[in-house]
Every structure is written in C-alpha cells, then in structure tokens.
Amino acid sequence: xxxLIGYYSLIFGLCFSFLIIIFSVKNFRDSYNFNNKILxxxxxxxxxxxxSFLGLILSFVYSNFxxxxxxxHSHTTKPLFYKISGTWGNHEGxxxxxxxxxxxxxxxxxxxxxxQNKKYRILTLLFQQIIIIGFFIFIIKTSNPFNYxxxxxxxxxxxxxILQDPALAIHPPILYLGYVGSSIIFSSTLSATSLNYISKxxxxxxxxWVLISWIFLTLGILxxxxxxxxxxxxxxxxxxxxxxxxxxxxxxxxxxxxHCIFVLEKRLAxxxxxxxxxxxxxxxxxxxxxxxxxxxxxxVHTFANDPERGLFILIFLFCLIxxxxxxxxxxxxxxxxxxxxxxxxxxxxxILINNWFMMYxxxxxxxxxxxxxxxxVITSNKISVGPPFYNKLMIPFLVPFLLAMAIGxxxxxxxxxxxxxxxxxxxxxxxxLLSVFIxxxxxxxxxxxxxxxxxxxxxxxxxxxxxxxxxxxxxSQIIAHFGFSLLILSILFNNIFSTEIVTNLKxxxxxxNEKFKINFExxxxxxxxxxxxxxxxxxxxxxxxxxxxxxxxxxxxxxxxILTSEADIKTNLLTDKFMTMNLxxxxxxxxxxYQIKPFMFWIWFSVLLISLGGLISFFQRQHEK
Amino acid sequence: MYGxxxxxxxxxxxxxxxxxxxxxxxxxxxxxxxxxxxxxPSEIKVLSEIKKKKIRIGGMVKGNSIEMxxxxxxxxxxxFKSEINVVYSGVVPNLFAEEKGAVVExxxxxxxxxxxxxxxxxxDENYMPPEVKAxxxxx
Numbered sequence: 001x002x003x004l005i006g007y008y009s010l011i012f013g014l015c016f017s018f019l020i021i022i023f024s025v026k027n028f029r030d031s032y033n034f035n036n037k038i039l040x041x042x043x044x045x046x047x048x049x050x051x052s053f054l055g056l057i058l059s060f061v062y063s064n065f066x067x068x069x070x071x072x073h074s075h076t077t078k079p080l081f082y083k084i085s086g087t088w089g090n091h092e093g094x095x096x097x098x099x100x101x102x103x104x105x106x107x108x109x110x111x112x113x114x115x116q117n118k119k120y121r122i123l124t125l126l127f128q129q130i131i132i133i134g135f136f137i138f139i140i141k142t143s144n145p146f147n148y149x150x151x152x153x154x155x156x157x158x159x160x161x162i163l164q165d166p167a168l169a170i171h172p173p174i175l176y177l178g179y180v181g182s183s184i185i186f187s188s189t190l191s192a193t194s195l196n197y198i199s200k201x202x203x204x205x206x207x208x209w210v211l212i213s214w215i216f217l218t219l220g221i222l223x224x225x226x227x228x229x230x231x232x233x234x235x236x237x238x239x240x241x242x243x244x245x246x247x248x249x250x251x252x253x254x255x256x257x258x259h260c261i262f263v264l265e266k267r268l269a270x271x272x273x274x275x276x277x278x279x280x281x282x283x284x285x286x287x288x289x290x291x292x293x294x295x296x297x298x299x300v301h302t303f304a305n306d307p308e309r310g311l312f313i314l315i316f317l318f319c320l321i322x323x324x325x326x327x328x329x330x331x332x333x334x335x336x337x338x339x340x341x342x343x344x345x346x347x348x349x350x351i352l353i354n355n356w357f358m359m360y361x362x363x364x365x366x367x368x369x370x371x372x373x374x375x376x377v378i379t380s381n382k383i384s385v386g387p388p389f390y391n392k393l394m395i396p397f398l399v400p401f402l403l404a405m406a407i408g409x410x411x412x413x414x415x416x417x418x419x420x421x422x423x424x425x426x427x428x429x430x431x432x433l434l435s436v437f438i439x440x441x442x443x444x445x446x447x448x449x450x451x452x453x454x455x456x457x458x459x460x461x462x463x464x465x466x467x468x469x470x471x472x473x474x475x476s477q478i479i480a481h482f483g484f485s486l487l488i489l490s491i492l493f494n495n496i497f498s499t500e501i502v503t504n505l506k507x508x509x510x511x512x513n514e515k516f517k518i519n520f521e522x523x524x525x526x527x528x529x530x531x532x533x534x535x536x537x538x539x540x541x542x543x544x545x546x547x548x549x550x551x552x553x554x555x556x557x558x559x560x561x562i563l564t565s566e567a568d569i570k571t572n573l574l575t576d577k578f579m580t581m582n583l584x585x586x587x588x589x590x591x592x593x594y595q596i597k598p599f600m601f602w603i604w605f606s607v608l609l610i611s612l613g614g615l616i617s618f619f620q621r622q623h624e625k
Numbered sequence: 626m627y628g629x630x631x632x633x634x635x636x637x638x639x640x641x642x643x644x645x646x647x648x649x650x651x652x653x654x655x656x657x658x659x660x661x662x663x664x665x666p667s668e669i670k671v672l673s674e675i676k677k678k679k680i681r682i683g684g685m686v687k688g689n690s691i692e693m694x695x696x697x698x699x700x701x702x703x704x705f706k707s708e709i710n711v712v713y714s715g716v717v718p719n720l721f722a723e724e725k726g727a728v729v730e731x732x733x734x735x736x737x738x739x740x741x742x743x744x745x746x747x748x749d750e751n752y753m754p755p756e757v758k759a760x761x762x763x764x
Contacts, residue, residue: 233716360648367652372660382663384681389659393652502715504695554719563719582719589693593716 003067006055007146009048010096013103014136016045017129024122024129034118038125039110045132046103053100056145057087065156068147069093075158075559077530085169086159091309092145094172098289099135101180102128109184109209116205123191124184130323131183134316142309158559161531167227171220175247178217179285182250184209185257186282189275190324194331198274203265208618210261214254215614221247222607230567233580235500235595237603240387245369246288249362253281256358258614259351266413267348273355275332279324286317291369350408357401364393395452398488402455405481406462409474427465431457444496453492459485476620480613486606490599497598504589511592517541518594531557533566536581536590550579550594576600661730666707675733682709682739683728691723702729702739713741 020041027035056069060083065071073090074083087093106128113121139145162168188206192198224247229237238244257277263270290313368385375381435453439446463482466474501518503511511518519539526533535553542548552568563583570577575598582591663681682702690701697714700723711729721727721744731741 356644360644363648364652367656371656383660384663385656385660389655392655392659504693504698509695565719580716582717584691584693584698584717584721587691587693589695591698591717 002055002058002062003064003146003148004055006052006059007144009052009055010136010140010146013045013048013052013099014133014140016041016048017133017136020045021126021129024126028119028122028126032118034114034121038122039107042103042107042110042125046107049096049100049103053087053096056093056096057084059146060084060087063156065154066148066150066152067145068149069145071149071153071156073159074156075530076155077558078159078164079529081166081169082159082164086163088172089159089163089168092139092143094176095135095139095143096145097173097176098180099132099139101176102132102135102183105180105184106132106187109188112208113205116202117195117197120188120191120195120197120202123195124188127187127190128183131187131320134320138309138312138316142312155559158530158557160560161555161557161562161564162231165227165231167223168231171223171227174216174223175220178213178215178220178254179250179288181209181213181216182254182278182282182285185213185278186324189278190327193275194327196331196333198264198271200265200268203261203268203274207258207261207265210254210258211614211618214251214258215611215618217247217251217254218607218611218614221251222604222611225607226604229600230569231564233565233567233582233593235567235578235580235593235597237600240368240385240390242369243292245365246284246291249365249369250281250284250288252358252362252365253277253284256355256362257281259354263348263351269348270352272328272332275328279321279328283317283321283324286313286320290314290317345411347408347411347413350404350411353404354401354408357397357404360397361394364390395448399451399455402459402485402488405484406459409477409481423465424462427461428454428458431455431461439496442496449492449496453489456485456488456492460489476613476615476617478613479616480610483606483609483613486602486609490602490606494597494599494603497596499596501594502592504591506588506590515543516594518592520590520592530559531555534583538579538592538594540577540594548577550577552579552581554581554583571601573601574598663728665704666702666709667704669709669733670707670736672736675735677732679730679732679742681728681730681745682711683726684709686721686723686725686727688723702727708737709739710737711739711741713744715741715743718744 020038023035023038023041027038056067058064059067059070060074061080063070063074063076063083065074069090069092073086073093078086088097106125109128110121110125113124185206188209192202192206221244224244225237228239228244229235257274260270260274260277264274290310368389372383372385375383432450432454434457435450439450439453442449459481463478463485466478467482499515501511501513501516503518505511505518505520507520507523509520511520517540519541521537521539523534523536526535533553533555535551538550538552540548540550548570550568550570553566555564555566556562557564565580565582567578567580569579575596578593578595578597580593584591661679661681663683666682666684669682684702684704687701687703687708690699692699697712698717699710699712702709702711711731713729713731728745729739729741730743730745731739733739
C-alpha cells in the first residue's frame with residue numbers, strides 16, 4: 001500500500017514539474033510580479049516527493065517484501081534504525097533522496113529570494129526543473145524504488161553489514177545536501193548569466209547557498225572518513241579511493257568558488273571564473289553520482305550496479321554541460337569595465353593564488369581517478385593509481401599553499417603594501433625552530449618534513465595570533481584557516497608518529513618486541529538480533545608497564561551471510577590505540593593489527609573547525625542583512 | 626609601446642600557460658612512475674623479463690593452498706591455467722578465503738613466486754573484482 005502511494009506520488013510530482021514550467025513561462029512573459037501560484041505548485045511538488053519518500057521509509061519499516069528494493073536491502077531481524085537508514089543505503093532510495101533535496105532546495109530558494117528580480121527567480125526555477133525532470137525520469141525509468149515482486153518473498157536479502165553503522169546512516173543525507181546544494185548554484189548562475197544579472201548583490205545572495213553546500217559537503221566527507229577509519233579496519237582515514245576522490249573534487253571546486261565569490265561581492269571581478277566554477281562544481285557532483293552508481297569505478301562502494309543507469313546519467317550529464325556551455329558562450333557578457341586598478345599585491349591576487357592551487361589539486365585528483373578508466377578503454381591495460389601518486393604531487397605544493405593562506409588574508413583589497421613586520425618574522429622563526437626541534441630526533445626525512453611542519457606551524461600561529469587580536473570581522477576566515485593548519489599538522493604528526501604491528505596469533509599466544517607485549521588471552525561469543533559476535537581479548541603491556549586491554553571482534557551476520565571485523569579503538573586526546581582481528585577459514589591463526597595513531601581526534605576536530613568557520617560566515621551574513 | 630593593460634594581460638596568460646604545462650608535465654610524469662599494472666598468472670608466465678615494479682595479480686585462491694604461519698601467509702593464486710605462489714605478511718582481509726577471488730599487490734621475485742604487500746578483497750561476498758572476472762572469462 002505504502003509503495004503504491006509512493007509510486008503514484010512520484011508520477012504526480014513529475015506532472016507538477018510540467019505544470020510549474022507552463023506557469024513559469026507564462027509568468028516570465030506576461031506580468032511584472034511573481035505569480036505566487038508557482039510557489040504553491042513548487043510546494044506541492046515537494047509535498048509529493050516527501051510522501052513518496054515516506055512511502056519508501058514505511059515500506060522499509062514494515063518490511064514490506066512485495067517491494068523489490070525492500071526485498072533486496074532489508075531483513076526482518078534488522079534493528080529499526082537500520083531499516084530506516086536502509087532506505088537511502090541503496091541506489092534507488094538514494095536517488096529518491098537526491099530528488100527530495102532537489103525539490104526542497106528550490107522551494108527554499110524561492111522563499112529566500114523574494115527580494116530578487118522576478119525574471120531571475122523564474123529562470124532559476126526553470127533550470128532547476130530541468131534537472132528535477134531528468135531525475136524523475138531517471139528514477140521512474142531505470143531505478144524505480146517501488147517495483148513490485150510476486151510471489152511475495154517471506155524474507156529479505158538484508159543490508160550489507162558494513163553499512164549498518166550510525167555514521168554511515170547519516171553520511172548519505174548530509175553529503176547529498178552538499179552535492180545537491182550545488183544544483184541551486186548551478187541553476188542560479190545560469191539564470192543570472194543569461195539575464196546578465198551578475199552583480200555584487202547577486203554574489204551576496206548566492207554566497208549563502210555556496211556556504212550551505214560547502215558546510216554540508218565538508219561534514220559529509222568527514223563522516224565518510226570517520227566511518228572508513230573504524231569500519232574498514234585499515235586504520236587510515238583517507239585512502240585515495242576513487243569514491244573518496246569523487247567527493248573531494250566538488251569540494252575543491254566549491255572551496256575555490258567560495259573564495260571567488262568574495263572577490264565578486266567586493267570588487268565585481270572574476271565573473272566568468274565564478275560562472276565556470278559554479279558549472280564545474282555541479283558537473284563534478286553529478287559525475288560523482290555517475291561514477292559511483294554506474295559501476296565503472298572499482299571501489300568499496302560498488303556493490304551491484306547496472307550499465308543502463310550509467311548510460312542515462314552520462315547522457316543527461318552531457319545535455320546539462322552542453323546547455324551550460326551554450327549559455328556561457330552566447331549570453332555571458334564580459335564586463336566592459338576591465339580591471340583598470342589591478343595590482344599584484346592585493347587580496348584579489350591572493351585569492352587567485354588560492355584558486356590556482358585548488359585547480360591544481362583538483363586536476364591531480366581528477367586525472368588520478370579517471371586516467372585508469374580511459375586507459376582501460378583505449379589500451380585494455382588495467383592499472384590502478386595509489387596513494388604515492390597523490391602524495392608526491394600534492395605534498396610539495398602544500399608548503400606555498402599554507403604560506404599563502406597565512407599571508408593572503410592580511411592583504412587589502414585593490415592595493416596593499418608589503419610591510420614586513422617584526423612579529424611575523426618572529427613567528428616564522430619560532431615555527432622553524434619548533435619543527436627542527438621536533439623532527440630532528442626522529443627517523444624521517446629531515447628536510448621535507450621540517451619545511452612542511454614549519455609552514456603548517458606558521459599558519460597555525462598566525463591565525464592563533466589573529467584570533468587573540470580579536471579581529472572579529474574576519475573571525476570565520478580565521479577559524480577556517482586555523483582549522484586547516486591544525487588538520488595538516490595532525491595529519492603530518494599522525495604520519496610521522498604512527499606505529500603498527502601486524503602479526504598472526506593463536507589463542508593464548510604472545511607477541512613480543514622491544515616496545516610491546518601483546519597477549520591474546522581468549523575469545524568469547526555473543527548473540528545479537530542479526531549477528532553473532534566473536535570477541536577477542538588482548539592484553540597489551542607497554543615497555544613502561546602500562547597495561548591496555550583491547551577487544552576487537554568479528555561479526556558474522558545472518559543475512560546476508562558476511563563476516564565483518566569491528567575494530568576496538570581506545571581514544572584519548574593525544575592518541576588512538578586501534579586494533580582489529582581477522583580470521584581465515586579453517587585456520588587457527590587470527591590475523592592481528594595493532595596501531596598507535598596519534599592526533600586522530602584532532603584530525604576530526606579540525607575538520608569540524610573548518611566547517612564551523614563556514615557556519616559563522618553564514619550567520620554573519622544573515623545578520624548583516 | 627604597449628599599454629599597461631595589454632602587458633598585464635599578456636603576463637597573466639603567460640603565467641597561466643606555464644603553470645598549466647608544468648602541472649600537466651608533473652602529473653603525467655608521476656603517473657608513469659606510480660601506476661600499478663594488473664596481470665593474470667598466465668600473463669606472467671609469458672613475460673620476457675621480471676621488472677622491479679609493483680604489480681597486481683588477480684585470480685582465485687587455490688583450494689587447500691593457504692598455509693598460515695605466525696609471520697606470514699602462503700597461498701597459491703590461479704586462473705585455472707597457471708599458478709603463482711604468493712607469500713604475504715600482513716593482515717588478511719575477512720573475505721579472503723580458498724576458492725574465492727582475490728587480488729594481490731606486490732613484487733615478482735620470479736615467474737612462480739610473488740611477494741605480496743597487500744591483499745585486496747571487497748566487501749560483498751558475491752563480488753568478484755572486474756579484472757578477475759575478465760581474466761577468468763577469457764579462459
């Protein structure tokens with residue numbers, strides 16, 4: 001019943017798209033005022049999509065296995081929380097979520113943009129409806145979440161156990177808010193371009209949307225990373241896996257856009273660049289969906305897929321890109337007033353430098369992700385590109401990037417003098433001395449690490465000083481940049497100070513080296529609603545006598561029958577102690593991995609700080625209005 | 626003489642072009658160095674020379690071939706035509722099992738012996754790495 005309602009609401013929603021288009025086109029031509037009927041229609045469309053989504057959630061909650069999606073991804077013994085999160089833990093449901101956010105955002109956009117020009121609002125709505133119609137058709141044609149199966153199975157196939165996790169339950173909605181938020185930026189930029197509406201006021205208004213998407217995208221990536229850290233059992237937080245890259249690319253483009261919007265708002269410069277960035281951000285988000293869902297990528301997220309879907313998204317994507325480029329080349333008027341007052345040493349230049357780096361990082365990630373796909377199509381050579389590639393190309397460029405981040409915000413708009421102040425030199429000296437002091441005693445490559453750590457420290461101290469100098473006007477920027485320096489520092493120290501022990505142990509055996517003694521004491525079993533758990537107990541004795549007990553476990557899920565290992569992590573402010581155990585069939589050995597990872601907490605915390613910067617900026621702007 | 630505006634723009638274009646060329650060159654160069662090729666056991670048997678580069682080998686883990694010690698795991702990877710002995714020390718993923726697909730990454734010692742630094746397994750029991758599927762289908 002719920003699925004039936006869901007399905008018909010979906011069709012109704014699509015019909016409303018056409019109604020909205022008809023009304024909007026009429027309103028666009030005829031009258032001077034914005035027709036409020038359009039707003040009601042948009043609300044109704046949103047309402048039907050919400051009903052449809054609720055229909056799917058209810059089908060999951062009541063384990064209605066006549067619905068194919070529910071049958072494929074749910075099970076009666078699954079806890080309620082994961083039944084609900086299972087709704088978007090699969091392809092069909094996650095697309096419905098995309099659609100929900102698309103319609104929600106355009107409705108909010110119409111509500112929030114009442115002060116803007118009528119034509120601009122309607123045209124934005126029209127562009128957004130093109131995207132919405134595309135997704136409606138995509139869902140109904142190739143990935144209907146409400147397919148009926150008969151005879152009705154008595155039990156479902158279950159949700160992949162590694163997805164049964166709190167962080168991953170909220171990861172997709174948050175990430176999608178970021179991804180889909182860029183659709184509003186896309187539609188609005190296209191509409192502003194074709195109406196020649198790009199102005200300082202427009203920049204101010206669209207910046208809110210850029211900030212929202214950016215905050216959610218940052219948080220979404222953070223959640224995914226935390227999940228990968230404790231669930232995949234490698235003890236790392238970023239693997240340069242194609243699926244991670246695909247979320248990082250729109251983030252880089254969006255971050256570049258965020259900085260450019262400032263220039264547009266203050267100086268009405270770089271308009272073409274802003275347009276290009278808006279288009280590419282949304283394109284990259286769509287590409288992300290395409291690459292993840294089409295199964296082209298060989299990654300942890302490719303569970304099951306269907307080439308037809310990939311083809312549809314690809315064609316749709318090309319149509320959108322074509323439309324965007326068409327509008328850009330034919331309607332975009334380059335501002336007559338060229339930058340007459342342009343000086344090298346100014347805030348604009350420093351933001352351009354930021355953009356250069358962002359684009360460079362973006363192209364590295366882009367090439368690393370898609371080069372293997374192309375190579376396979378062209379030469380049928382199968383290759384993979386691993387972390388060394390990214391590390392080698394990114395890390396050296398972090399140094400000037402960090403320094404620019406420290407110096408750039410201090411410059412003035414238009415023209416600025418280079419005043420070498422005593423305390424900034426002092427900070428630089430302190431940073432270098434501190435890094436030399438830390439790195440010198442360690443067994444790592446001295447020069448590279450010292451330079452990296454000192455530049456990160458420099459940004460760290462400069463932003464810290466600004467914070468205490470109470471430059472409240474720039475508080476959001478200071479917090480975000482401070483967060484970034486903290487992130488880089490934590491990652492560097494995490495890399496430098498991590499230790500890892502990998503060994504195979506039988507129950508009762510002890511591993512010993514000069515630093516630790518790991519004793520595999522015993523195992524015990526425990527039965528849960530939908531899995532059986534084998535818990536190992538390990539005594540770890542440090543060389544200075546500290547005793548730590550860690551209990552990693554293995555879960556054997558009933559449906560689908562999959563073994564997962566759950567890491568046991570002891571976290572405190574300074575270090576994480578991380579342990580996983582694995583079992584190989586018919587063997588009495590357990591494979592053990594024990595890691596000491598310093599500053600993990602600070603990695604997560606610094607990303608939170610970065611998004612907090614965005615949040616403060618968002619509310620500051622609200623307030624200024 | 627050219628005006629200041631023209632000069633500025635010329636300078637700008639030049640800067641963009643140089644960065645572009647430089648970064649493309651850098652990226653392609655390190656791609657060349659850091660790419661890992663995928664091969665099947667049969668392809669390795671016909672190699673003319675053993676390179677020191679890191680590669681990946683995919684296939685099935687032969688039945689009854691896993692031997693576990695306290696330091697390392699030994700097993701045989703097969704594509705039902707040729708076999709390769711693999712030695713690996715490190716954590717073995719959960720879905721690694723006999724008669725299941727696996728991909729190993731590491732260095733070839735000779736045509737029969739492979740020193741693995743990583744075993745890749747996926748999180749879906751029915752999942753088979755596309756490379757393995759393709760190389761098995763060829764047979």
